[in-house]
Amino acid sequence: MTGADVIDRCQALARMSESADCITRTFCCPAMHDMHRTLRAWMEPAGMRAETDSAGNLRGVYPGQQVDGPWLLIGSHVDTVPDAGAYDGVLGVVLGIAVVQALHGRRLPFGIEVVAFSEEEGVRFGVPFIGSRGLVGTLDEALLARTDAKGISVAQALRDFGVGEAAARREYLGYLEMHIEQGPVLESLDLPLGVVTAIVGQTRAEVRFRGAANHAGTTPMHLRRDAMAAAARWIALVERAARATPGAVATVGSVHTSPGAGNVIAGEVRATLDVRHADDGVREALVARLRSAAEMIAVRRGLQVEWNARLSQAAVACDAILTELLARAAEACGQRAHRLASGAGHDAMIVAAIAPVAMLFLRSPGGISHHPDEAVNAGDVEAALAAGAAFLGELERRYV
Amino acid sequence: MTGADVIDRCQALARMSESADCITRTFCCPAMHDMHRTLRAWMEPAGMRAETDSAGNLRGVYPGQQVDGPWLLIGSHVDTVPDAGAYDGVLGVVLGIAVVQALHGRRLPFGIEVVAFSEEEGVRFGVPFIGSRGLVGTLDEALLARTDAKGISVAQALRDFGVGEAAARREYLGYLEMHIEQGPVLESLDLPLGVVTAIVGQTRAEVRFRGAANHAGTTPMHLRRDAMAAAARWIALVERAARATPGAVATVGSVHTSPGAGNVIAGEVRATLDVRHADDGVREALVARLRSAAEMIAVRRGLQVEWNARLSQAAVACDAILTELLARAAEACGQRAHRLASGAGHDAMIVAAIAPVAMLFLRSPGGISHHPDEAVNAGDVEAALAAGAAFLGELERRYV
Numbered sequence: 001m002t003g004a005d006v007i008d009r010c011q012a013l014a015r016m017s018e019s020a021d022c023i024t025r026t027f028c029c030p031a032m033h034d035m036h037r038t039l040r041a042w043m044e045p046a047g048m049r050a051e052t053d054s055a056g057n058l059r060g061v062y063p064g065q066q067v068d069g070p071w072l073l074i075g076s077h078v079d080t081v082p083d084a085g086a087y088d089g090v091l092g093v094v095l096g097i098a099v100v101q102a103l104h105g106r107r108l109p110f111g112i113e114v115v116a117f118s119e120e121e122g123v124r125f126g127v128p129f130i131g132s133r134g135l136v137g138t139l140d141e142a143l144l145a146r147t148d149a150k151g152i153s154v155a156q157a158l159r160d161f162g163v164g165e166a167a168a169r170r171e172y173l174g175y176l177e178m179h180i181e182q183g184p185v186l187e188s189l190d191l192p193l194g195v196v197t198a199i200v201g202q203t204r205a206e207v208r209f210r211g212a213a214n215h216a217g218t219t220p221m222h223l224r225r226d227a228m229a230a231a232a233r234w235i236a237l238v239e240r241a242a243r244a245t246p247g248a249v250a251t252v253g254s255v256h257t258s259p260g261a262g263n264v265i266a267g268e269v270r271a272t273l274d275v276r277h278a279d280d281g282v283r284e285a286l287v288a289r290l291r292s293a294a295e296m297i298a299v300r301r302g303l304q305v306e307w308n309a310r311l312s313q314a315a316v317a318c319d320a321i322l323t324e325l326l327a328r329a330a331e332a333c334g335q336r337a338h339r340l341a342s343g344a345g346h347d348a349m350i351v352a353a354i355a356p357v358a359m360l361f362l363r364s365p366g367g368i369s370h371h372p373d374e375a376v377n378a379g380d381v382e383a384a385l386a387a388g389a390a391f392l393g394e395l396e397r398r399y400v
Numbered sequence: 401m402t403g404a405d406v407i408d409r410c411q412a413l414a415r416m417s418e419s420a421d422c423i424t425r426t427f428c429c430p431a432m433h434d435m436h437r438t439l440r441a442w443m444e445p446a447g448m449r450a451e452t453d454s455a456g457n458l459r460g461v462y463p464g465q466q467v468d469g470p471w472l473l474i475g476s477h478v479d480t481v482p483d484a485g486a487y488d489g490v491l492g493v494v495l496g497i498a499v500v501q502a503l504h505g506r507r508l509p510f511g512i513e514v515v516a517f518s519e520e521e522g523v524r525f526g527v528p529f530i531g532s533r534g535l536v537g538t539l540d541e542a543l544l545a546r547t548d549a550k551g552i553s554v555a556q557a558l559r560d561f562g563v564g565e566a567a568a569r570r571e572y573l574g575y576l577e578m579h580i581e582q583g584p585v586l587e588s589l590d591l592p593l594g595v596v597t598a599i600v601g602q603t604r605a606e607v608r609f610r611g612a613a614n615h616a617g618t619t620p621m622h623l624r625r626d627a628m629a630a631a632a633r634w635i636a637l638v639e640r641a642a643r644a645t646p647g648a649v650a651t652v653g654s655v656h657t658s659p660g661a662g663n664v665i666a667g668e669v670r671a672t673l674d675v676r677h678a679d680d681g682v683r684e685a686l687v688a689r690l691r692s693a694a695e696m697i698a699v700r701r702g703l704q705v706e707w708n709a710r711l712s713q714a715a716v717a718c719d720a721i722l723t724e725l726l727a728r729a730a731e732a733c734g735q736r737a738h739r740l741a742s743g744a745g746h747d748a749m750i751v752a753a754i755a756p757v758a759m760l761f762l763r764s765p766g767g768i769s770h771h772p773d774e775a776v777n778a779g780d781v782e783a784a785l786a787a788g789a790a791f792l793g794e795l796e797r798r799y800v
Binding site: 181182183184188200202204206215216217218219220221222226228229232234235236238239242248249250255256259260261262263264265266272273276310342345367369 | 628655
């Protein structure tokens with residue numbers, strides 16, 4: 001298969017949608033049946049036996065030389081956000097099938113399982129990673145009982161979809177996820193591929209500055225307790241501090257002023273904060289610094305500040321050895337294997353609980369994702385195909 | 401009358417409301433009939449003939465020594481914002497009546513007209529100063545045809561209320577408005593009274609910063625075009641520039657982030673700007689500086705900025721001689737006559753088109769106004785009463 005063939009397959013799958021106007025494919029929706037039927041029709045000629053597991057994941061099994069040998073898991077998710085692009089998740093599954101197909105039935109010292117995870121985006125049930133949680137065994141009763149907007153539970157959705165048995169527990173030597181970058185880094189470096197070192201940890205908080213709402217005309221500057229002026233100082237500092245911390249990103253994406261009138265000094269401002277870094281210690285130190293800066297700004301101005309923690313998620317490191325092999329594989333195909341952290345979450349975060357993981361990023365034109373304009377270059381897909389095949393070769397040499 | 405008597409009268413008028421729960425009294429509402437009836441009942445024993453003019457203003461006429469002599473206008477407005485306090489506007493009318501009453505029928509070289517303006521707040525028709533525009537003769541056809549939320553025009557509202565004839569045109573030697581400060585300056589200086597030098601001019605604008613919405617995790621700091629980070633720099637600068645400009649106030653009271661999600665870099669921010677100063681040149685220079693700063697910040701960051709002018713209103717100077725007489729009057733009563741600019745608009749702005757104007761501010765406890773907690777100290781009202789009487793004495797000495 002060529003890169004263009006892989007793109008054609010992704011485009012074919014993009015037509016399987018809940019909506020006539022756009023690409024939307026949530027967990028266990030009817031379009032997922034078409035998706036599975038098509039993926040099976042591609043898996044089987046490549047030598048895989050396809051089965052749906054109890055979490056709605058489609059798993060294509062390509063046995064190795066020994067019945068009790070180890071397995072390599074390759075895959076990604078096939079659900080989407082509403083009004084999505086054609087490549088987020090899906091590309092990794094199609095590439096996995098193509099890599100196996102390129103073996104032309106040749107057996108390796110390990111089996112390969114290509115997985116199409118049923119759910120990663122968290123759209124239907126407000127909780128992400130249902131598919132990979134099912135695979136690793138953390139799809140618990142509480143999550144199965146969770147309901148969607150129509151009151152249908154995860155368990156009921158799975159029954160209605162008609163899922164299979166819990167899959168046989170396999171011993172995985174590793175997990176490879178090939179995914180679009182969904183960001184601008186590789187494009188800015190003019191590189192087709194990147195090797196992911198870690199999936200960043202993340203802190204989210206809501207920060208409230210409380211001052212005093214007052215008349216914008218009659219309150220002199222020195223008698224104000226302006227929550228927006230205080231918040232502005234802090235937001236500028238958030239950016240400065242993140243810029244000064246290599247590898248960190250920090251974002252104030254939403255600001256709400258109250259009462260929010262042009263001629264009234266803001267009495268309260270609510271701002272969101274999102275901080276990410278591949279090193280949890282660096283992230284926590286940065287967050288602590290931003291928090292004390294907010295408090296200092298508030299105290300100096302006679303304001304109160306309230307810090308509401310919303311999320312603190314640890315970073316997940318990719319496996320050093322597997323990542324090194326993946327980088328060598330890419331370099332063997334003539335690519336520079338740029339190391340970068342993933343700023344977004346991926347199924348690999350969950351699978352890391354049961355197996356060493358490695359991730360290959362493909363350049364995202366314009367850095368665009370979660371949008372109909374999401375794209376991928378045929379040449380970059382070709383490079384990823386070659387790197388995937390070379391990665392199997394690297395593993396083969398280690399497992400002989 | 402004592403200060404406490406004046407406060408009692410304001411409290412009695414506060415019960416005349418459109419709402420059972422709070423003080424709300426808009427232009428020509430039924431409660432305005434009770435208001436007029438009560439004011440008449442106070443004007444007449446003080447020696448005034450009360451009449452409603454064609455704009456719904458109640459005017460109490462206290463003749464001077466000569467039939468064709470000049471007139472002093474004293475007053476303020478008797479409408480309110482929704483859920484108002486008891487003193488904004490009303491206090492100036494009650495004080496005007498009390499000052500005339502204190503003459504005990506003695507004739508002065510000029511007549512006095514106490515006016516209760518029908519409308520100043522702009523609540524019912526979205527346009528302020530209907531009362532004072534009526535008095536000065538700028539209540540034009542376009543304004544009379546303007547309709548409220550129920551489709552009733554200003555002209556119809558006046559007919560329904562049952563207004564009088566257009567009042568006789570009088571030659572005014574001046575206008576005195578006594579009003580609560582509605583700000584914290586006098587309280588911060590521990591002073592009961594202030595003398596207004598000017599009503600500030602005002603610029604309002606909406607400023608849009610346009611960058612690029614992007615994933616908060618996958619977009620490194622150096623590849624962002626974060627509209628909120630840019631806006632924050634600018635808002636901090638707005639505050640700094642206003643603090644560095646004596647007498648200026650500048651406010652960003654409302655900020656709107658778009659798309660406004662915690663994990664998405666803001667692609668667009670809309671911010672309001674309100675700049676006021678007693679000197680139009682200073683205000684315009686400050687606005688120009690803020691505008692070029694917004695443009696510089698945007699250019700440096702690869703953003704666009706859009707500047708939408710919303711209002712540019714010139715300052716109105718109080719009359720220098722009348723203001724000096726008012727300051728002397730206050731000082732003769734043992735008060736320090738602190739000079740300050742009014743950051744809010746007042747009927748005096750409109751009356752200034754036909755007469756020299758002077759304004760006396762009374763300290764606002766807590767700086768609170770347009771709120772049920774709006775208050776005034778009895779001792780401060782007493783001081784204002786004395787200053788008002790002394791002001792008549794100052795004028796008398798000049799007009800003999």
